[in-house]
Amino acid sequence: MKKARIFSFVTAVVAAAALFVGGSKVVKADTTLTVGASANPHAIILNHVKSQLKKEGINLKVKVYDDYIMPNKALANGDIDANYFQHIPFLDQWNKKNNGTLISAGKVHLEPIAVYSKKYKSLKALPNGAKIYVSSNTADYGRILKLFKDAGLITLKKGTKITTATFDDIKTNKKNLKFVHTFEAKLMPKLYASNEAAATVINANYAVQAGLNPTKDSIAREKSTSEYANIVxxxxxEKNNKAIKKLMAALQSKSTQNWIKKHFKGAILPAK
Structure with a gap:
């Protein structure tokens, strides 16, 4: 009995000592959270909140992808804990096509899609039969069509929903514009630089990555809309995962949202 009491006492002392190092309580081991992201602006924004999350016990690891295909596959397979590169229409389309059940943890920012041209200064200045390069990302077709519709160059069939619209939904095409949509989204800046088409539509993340500013360099730019806000x-x-909730709190904080606006000079906008 005496030996047992001595053993219990020693165990208690060792356990208590383990809680303190140099007179201070040992911090619990960090929770590692791996998030897949596009290089720009997603990875940049995630890296901005790294230090804030570190203070809250979250070790944020950012895995960069250069396409729109692998991040959702990696998330569905459990290779990463979350991803940050897409908007709701894209996610909905991916789930439908792949029998997926991925969900949004919340909105962070908007990347205004824009039209660029080295030859013309506005959409209305485009000539008859002009060739327009567009990516093969069908989830973006509606927002692209809206740009041309708002410029008065096309009309859409009655009942067409912007979030699911395709080029087949064009009713009238006043200038007989030729929309070529066979390219990967990441290739659009190179196609724009080649000056082959009258105009090229580029997603903001790839535009910014290529040194373009959607606000200053485009001839038409999407207006702020929450339908296409980028999400995690x-x-x-994982909807109740505390680490993910802390990540979202950091990304959606007023300080981070203000930083996004200032850092990207309006090319990337805080989500509304």
Whole structure:
């Protein structure tokens, strides 16, 4: 009995000592959170909140992808904990096509899609039969069509929903514009630089990455809309994950949203 009491006492002392190092309480081991992201602006924004999350016990690791295909596959397979590169229409389309169940953890920012041209200064200045290069990302077709519709160059069939519209939904095409949509989104800046088409439509993340500013360099730019705000996507089973909730709190904080506006000089906008 005496030996047992001595053993219990020693165990208690060792356990208590383990809680303190140099007179201060040992911090609990960090929770590692791996998030897949496009290089620009997503990875940049994630890296901005790294230090804030570190203070809250979250070790944020950012895995960069250069396409729109792998991040959702990696998330669905459990290779990463979340991803940050897409908007809701894209996620909905991916889930439908892949029998997926990925969900949004919340909105962070908007990347205004824009039209660029080295030859013309406005959409209305485009000539008859002008060739327009567009990516093969069908989830963006509606927002692209809206730019041309708002400029008075096309009309859409009655009942067409912008979030699901395709080029087949064009009713009238006043200038007989030729929309070529066979290219990967990441290739659009190079196609613009080649000056082959009258105009090229580029997603803001790839535009910024190529040194373009959607505000200053485009001839038409999408207006702020929450329908296409970029989100953090997660597996449905992780909707109550505390680490992800802390990540979203950091990304959606007023200080981070103000930083996004200032850092990207209006090319990337805080989500509304």
């Amino acid at each position: 996507a997660i597996r449905k089973s």
